[in-house]
Amino acid sequence: MDESPIISATPEPVTKPKRVIGFCNAVIRWTLILLTLLTPLFFLPWTNEVTELNKQLLLFVGAVVAGLAWLGKMLAERRFEYRRTIVNAIILLYVAVYLVSTWLSDNSYLSLMGDFGQEQSSLLAVLSFAMLYFVAINNITTVQMLKKVMGTMVLSGFLVGLFGLLQGIGLFVLPFEFAQTAAFNTVGTAASLGIFMALIVTLCGGLLLSGHDQSSKKSKSEMVMKVFATITAVLGLFIIAALDYWPVTVALLVSSTLTIAYAFIHARSMQKLGGILLPVAALIISLMLLFFRFPVALGYPSEVVPSMKASSNIATQTLREHAFFGSGPGTWIYNYAEYHSPEINKTAFWNVRFDRASTHFFTLLPTIGLLGTLTWLMVLLFLLGSAGRKLLRADERTWHILIGVFSAWSLLLVSKFVYSSTFTLEFMFWLMMALLVVVHKHDFYSVRFERSPRAAMIVSFVFILGVVFSVSSLFVVGQRYMGEVHYTKALAADQTGGNIDEVLNELGKAASLNQNNDVYLRNLAVALLGKSNRLINEPLGLTQDEGESDEDFNGRQRVEAENRLRAASQLTADAVNIAKRATEINPSNVANWSVLGSVYRGLIGTTDGAANWSLESYKTAIEREPNNPTLHTSVGELYMVQANTAAAGLQTEDEEAKAEAQKEVDELLVKAVDSFNKALELKPDHGPAHFSLALALDQQGKLDEAITKMENVVRLNPRDVGVGFQLALLYYRNDQKEEAIRLLESVIQLSPNYANARWYLSAMYDEAGESDLAIAQLEKVLELNPSSELVQQKLAELKGETPAFDDDDLPPPIEGEVVDEGQPAIGQ
Numbered sequence: 150m151d152e153s154p155i156i157s158a159t160p161e162p163v164t165k166p167k168r169v170i171g172f173c174n175a176v177i178r179w180t181l182i183l184l185t186l187l188t189p190l191f192f193l194p195w196t197n198e199v200t201e202l203n204k205q206l207l208l209f210v211g212a213v214v215a216g217l218a219w220l221g222k223m224l225a226e227r228r229f230e231y232r233r234t235i236v237n238a239i240i241l242l243y244v245a246v247y248l249v250s251t252w253l254s255d256n257s258y259l260s261l262m263g264d265f266g267q268e269q270s271s272l273l274a275v276l277s278f279a280m281l282y283f284v285a286i287n288n289i290t291t292v293q294m295l296k297k298v299m300g301t302m303v304l305s306g307f308l309v310g311l312f313g314l315l316q317g318i319g320l321f322v323l324p325f326e327f328a329q330t331a332a333f334n335t336v337g338t339a340a341s342l343g344i345f346m347a348l349i350v351t352l353c354g355g356l357l358l359s360g361h362d363q364s365s366k367k368s369k370s371e372m373v374m375k376v377f378a379t380i381t382a383v384l385g386l387f388i389i390a391a392l393d394y395w396p397v398t399v400a401l402l403v404s405s406t407l408t409i410a411y412a413f414i415h416a417r418s419m420q421k422l423g424g425i426l427l428p429v430a431a432l433i434i435s436l437m438l439l440f441f442r443f444p445v446a447l448g449y450p451s452e453v454v455p456s457m458k459a460s461s462n463i464a465t466q467t468l469r470e471h472a473f474f475g476s477g478p479g480t481w482i483y484n485y486a487e488y489h490s491p492e493i494n495k496t497a498f499w500n501v502r503f504d505r506a507s508t509h510f511f512t513l514l515p516t517i518g519l520l521g522t523l524t525w526l527m528v529l530l531f532l533l534g535s536a537g538r539k540l541l542r543a544d545e546r547t548w549h550i551l552i553g554v555f556s557a558w559s560l561l562l563v564s565k566f567v568y569s570s571t572f573t574l575e576f577m578f579w580l581m582m583a584l585l586v587v588v589h590k591h592d593f594y595s596v597r598f599e600r601s602p603r604a605a606m607i608v609s610f611v612f613i614l615g616v617v618f619s620v621s622s623l624f625v626v627g628q629r630y631m632g633e634v635h636y637t638k639a640l641a642a643d644q645t646g647g648n649i650d651e652v653l654n655e656l657g658k659a660a661s662l663n664q665n666n667d668v669y670l671r672n673l674a675v676a677l678l679g680k681s682n683r684l685i686n687e688p689l690g691l692t693q694d695e696g697e698s699d700e701d702f703n704g705r706q707r708v709e710a711e712n713r714l715r716a717a718s719q720l721t722a723d724a725v726n727i728a729k730r731a732t733e734i735n736p737s738n739v740a741n742w743s744v745l746g747s748v749y750r751g752l753i754g755t756t757d758g759a760a761n762w763s764l765e766s767y768k769t770a771i772e773r774e775p776n777n778p779t780l781h782t783s784v785g786e787l788y789m790v791q792a793n794t795a796a797a798g799l800q801t802e803d804e805e806a807k808a809e810a811q812k813e814v815d816e817l818l819v820k821a822v823d824s825f826n827k828a829l830e831l832k833p834d835h836g837p838a839h840f841s842l843a844l845a846l847d848q849q850g851k852l853d854e855a856i857t858k859m860e861n862v863v864r865l866n867p868r869d870v871g872v873g874f875q876l877a878l879l880y881y882r883n884d885q886k887e888e889a890i891r892l893l894e895s896v897i898q899l900s901p902n903y904a905n906a907r908w909y910l911s912a913m914y915d916e917a918g919e920s921d922l923a924i925a926q927l928e929k930v931l932e933l934n935p936s937s938e939l940v941q942q943k944l945a946e947l948k949g950e951t952p953a954f955d956d957d958d959l960p961p962p963i964e965g966e967v968v969d970e971g972q973p974a975i976g977q
Contacts (some may be wrong), residue, residue: 166225173222177288180215184208184281185301185580189309189345189573190335194325196630197637198265200337204572205268205277206630212277213619215284220612229604230595232286234586236531240279243524247275247478250517254477255737258665262629265668266504267479269572270516273626275478278579285583286590292550295587299356299553300374302577306349307381309335310388313342317391317447331448337571339449343397344564344574346385348581351404351560353378353385354427355553358412382427386434390443394452396568402435404560411540411552428556453498454569455485460506463488467515475518481505483737484515486774494778494832502739502774509565529562532585539589551588558585632663639672649680660727667735671744674728678751681720684713721755724748732766739777742770746783753790760791778828778835785824786841792817792848821845836865840872843879852883870900877906881913889913904933908940915947923947 184207193203223229231237251272254260263271289295313334315322321329336342356378389397408428455463466488467476476484482504493499506512514522536555540548558581561574570578598605639655642648653676660669689709693702728745735741746766752759764787771780795817798810822845828838843858859876866872873896880889893910897903911926927944934940 169225170222173218173225174288176218177215177222177284178294180211180218181281181285181289181298182301184211184215184576185298186305188576189305190312192335194327195637196633197640198268198633199325199327200335201263201266201268201572202630202633204576205263205271205274206626208277208281208572208576209273209626210623212280212284213615213623216280217612217615217619219284219288220608220615223608224612227598227605228595229598229601229608230287230593231283232586232590233592233594234286234590236528236582236586236590237283237286239524239528239531240282243521243528244275244279246474246521246524247272247517250474250521251478253474255480255483256477256735258734259479260477262626263479264666267482269570269575270479270512272478273622274572274575278575281576282579282583285580286586289584289587295550295584296356298580298584299352302352302580303349303356303378303381306346306352307377307384309342310346310349310381310384313346314384314388314447317388317449319448332450336573338452339392340394340397340452340568341571341574342449343389343392343394344400344561344568345577346388347397347401347404348557348560348577350382350385350389350401350427350431351408351557352553353382354405354408354431355556357427358408358425358552359549379427382431386431390434390438391445391447392449393438393443395439396564398435398438399567400560400563401431402439403563404556405429405431405435407559408552408556411548411555414541454505454507455489455503457507457511459490459493460508460511462490463506464511464515468519471515471518473518473520475514475516475521478516480737481512481516483739483773486739486777489776491776491831494776494835499832500777500779505569507569508567509570512569528582532582533559533562536585536589551585554581554584554588557581628662629666632659632661632666632669635659635662636669636672639676643676649676649683652676653680665734667731667738667741670727670731670734671741674724674731674744674748677720677724677727678748681717681724682751684717684720689713721748721752725752737773739770739773739780742766742773743780743783746770750783750787750790760787760794763787764791776831778832778838781824781828781831782835782838782841785821785828785838785845788817788821788824789841789845789848792821815849818845818849822849834865836862836869836872839865840875844875847879852879855879856883868899870896870903870906873899874903874906874909878909881909886913886917890917901929902933904930907933911943911947920947 187207188204191204191207192200196202251257251260258264259267259271261272263269263274268274285298289298312322313336316328316331316334319331327333332339334342336345357375389401405428409425409432412425412428463481463484467484470476482502485503510522513525517525536551536558540551540555558578561578561581564570564574565578596604598608635655636659639652639659642651642655653673656669656673656676660666660673663669689706691702691706691709693699697705725745725748728741728748731738731741732745743766746763749759749763749766753763764784767780767784767787771777771784774780792814795810795813799807799814801807801810822842825838825842825845828835829842832838839858839862843855843862846852846858847855856876856879859872859879862869862872863876873892877889877892877896880886880892890910890913893906893913896906897910900906907926907930911923911930914920914923914926924944924947927940927947931937931940931944
């Protein structure tokens, strides 16, 4: 074994239980190697988030195993030993600040565990990264072990790059549905794949340089490694060029420039110039990519992130309220919802809530605050300065090993300020930071337990505490993971049109296993309300038994209807309680308040006060996302519901009460119009707001303005048959009857099974004297509604089988299905 003094300690001889120590060393060594190999590759198909959550679980288990093995090794050796560097103290301070930020977080559960792509920002992940760092710096003590870890990184990079390349060219080798797209790779986004491959290219350049010192002796294994590193680097450069994403290019440009610069400084110690060819090639390619497009384009999707300006503005506004510790790790999505500019509503991403900023730095700054970001920067600046100075004055052997690690870590450092991050990139950042400390910090502090009983007590206490913490944490993490598995099953059942009871069963299991996840509760509330509505609206489906009297059959139907109503009421009550629970668990999430508002809205007409409760929920949601036009539209629609309820008071003969009712209706309609106009200020092309505003204007007696608004909606949504139907009715009432008929004809072309459109078109044909056309439409309506007595009666009137009633108004609407048959747009 190569015990080079540049990175190894010089332990004093002690009597050791060799088997226990050997076992602990093997566990530590193999855990580090396996984590290095598997973390970039690891994913499992059983969860909704197939990469990040599973990588977090893998890292946590690996960190626990390696950490306990390290403590066990110290107990077996009866010696406490660690590598001394100020970085260790700063990292511990960073973890402490992170812990406080999690405790004060807007969503402590999200900050503690991470969720739905935020696993790398969680306290659980940071604790695991920190444990991995301390295990690595204190147990990688030989050049051989260091090169094994670096070689494993290159192997992992080759496998990741090969799979990513196959995905990019459309060769999908995995059978899973989520893997049948070029957007999927095992690192994360396409851009994060590029950053990772740039890291591997830089590391390969360092490994090739480390073999070109004048004193090194070449072996067959080193030659194989050189060839493999070259192949991997070429693969990485091709992927980087095919991606052609500027943050990747800039990061590679900086790292290759650093490598070349330090190689130039130490040129005398280089045996050949072959080792510098790869960094030079990377530099040239990155420079060319800044000015020219790569001629080969693969199927990688482009990535959309908030702009630098938007990210900095959101960070600034968040820090005004959460200056020192931020809003909490992983909570950037809430900051975005509250502070994003209304200008985003002019883009196709107006209804997307981004969960991270344009860069990792701008994601950290508002979420962990000034103190957290300052300690993070202290770690980076100290390592950058310390390792950079070490490279300037390093001896011949040291700089060849240090340059690759330093340049690779610098690439990841640059990426933090030009791009966001993923779990794999965070893992590599902490691992490379540990390797950097290993290479240029060689001072160990060691104390025997015989000389320091306090050290023995501390290590023993930490070991026992670690065992207890690990077992309990694994139980909690396991429960959370199983909850995610059940949640994924619920989503799959819902997407494939599965039974609602199956969806509810899986969501119930998920919510039971993880009672702190508001997403599970929110979806469970929606599913419960959906089943309640289905119970109320579905036909009873009972058939009269042979010999059963009409009275008995009607009684059985009545009992079934009452049972359904009770069951639906209970489901609705459960939905309300669960939706309220979601807002209590996580009041910062605008989605929870929006869902609670929609649940209360479903109770309007059956529960007193439901409209006001719904309104308050939506107003709370607006406080958390003031620039969301959908929320303002929902508020306006609720005002209209209240106006319709108040309009019932207009039927009284008491003139004073009638006047009061009219005043209330007018006030509510004004509020509704104001809400719709606010939505349109935020998003001028928001179709639902235009549609609802037209209805409100119609109720205010402003028919011409209502028609103008509805015409705008048709232009915005030319395939919306419901909008076309409403506009046709407005045309009719405005005595534009020919336009109404033409529009309804267009609507039924677009949706032939739209019974209500055919029903009203029949009435208009009849009024225009086109009896045959009217009868044809009614016959089609009867096919769609064979049990409708109203349709049968009207058809008999048109055929002259029964006397017709004089009525200048359009007939009342009927129930009918709207089916989009994929026809041309309305009016085309």
